[in-house]
Amino acid sequence: MPEVSKTEVGRRLFQVHKGKGVETAIKKIRQGIGDDWNMLTRDDTVVLERMLGECWVYLDRTIWEKISFSGLSYQDIRQIITIGNRSAWKDSTDRKSIEDVTEILKKTF
Numbered sequence: 060m061p062e063v064s065k066t067e068v069g070r071r072l073f074q075v076h077k078g079k080g081v082e083t084a085i086k087k088i089r090q091g092i093g094d095d096w097n098m099l100t101r102d103d104t105v106v107l108e109r110m111l112g113e114c115w116v117y118l119d120r121t122i123w124e125k126i127s128f129s130g131l132s133y134q135d136i137r138q139i140i141t142i143g144n145r146s147a148w149k150d151s152t153d154r155k156s157i158e159d160v161t162e163i164l165k166k167t168f
Contacts, residue, residue: 081111084128091129092136099136106143107136110160113152118161127167135163 085108089096099107115123139160146156 077112077115080115080123081108084111084115084126087128088131088136091131092133095133098133099140103140106140106147110139110143110152110156113157114160114164117157118164122165125168126164128164130167131163139163 085104088107142156142159143152146152
């Protein structure tokens with residue numbers, strides 16, 4: 060079995076933590092918006108997950124933990140998806156898009 064560097068282990072661990080953070084947020088959002096969740100397409104949820112992941116990286120953990128994901132409205136989610144769709148054609152999500160989504164998330168605390 061090949062050696063794995065400490066850097067690679069760190070990267071993988073970071074991705075696992077990010078994935079768990081996003082997964083937990085999605086569960087809370089789903090509960091919060093109830094049946095409206097069914098109006099989202101698979102593409103919508105992929106964009107939502109991507110944007111939440113970008114925000115997870117950008118935000119301090121103490122702020123991330125304060126966000127009430129279940130308090131987001133369906134309109135908030137649509138707005139996040141719209142922002143994500145606008146940045147989708149770029150190689151990486153631009154800082155302005157992440158900041159815009161962060162502002163939507165922060166209004167829940």
